[in-house]
Amino acid sequence: MAASTTDRSLDNNAQYASGKATHKSAYPGKQPIQPAKRLAVVACMDARLDVEDLLGLQTGEAHIIRNAGGVVSDDAIRCLIISHHLLNTNEIILIHHTRCGMLAFTDDLLKAGLEGDPAAEKLLGQATARAFMSCKKCAATPSTFHAFRGQIEPLDAPRDAKQTERLAGTFGGACPRS
């Protein structure tokens, strides 16, 4: 039986682990939209992982879907469905790694910390060796931060008097008309 793309990627990984460069960084020219190796990779976003180098992948050969922890989240599944059903991939590699930062906390703990729970803030600070700041504490000027919340409208959308008034209050003056 012929080696699969996954098998060849593992061979490339052995070369990478022995110190050999496996990814060409030069601009490859135009590529088809479908990944040439019909491969999708789900991996942790850890800055120490360079997925193209790890697997010897070149530009245009695979979809690379990354998030904190390499979690097969709803969004990762959405990406994989698009990858497989619309863009013809037929192999998936899932990459997790040792010393992953996501082992130090849970999403529930992070949520509690963002909401300002002191115990959660303390635990998150210990996990990351830095002071954790909740949403309530980290924005230097909360009113400015909140000015950018809400749906983004096209620049040529009709002016909304209520929004203009809110922004004028935030920035301490009238919003200039374009």
Ligand SMILES: [Zn+2]
């Ligand atoms: Zn990780």
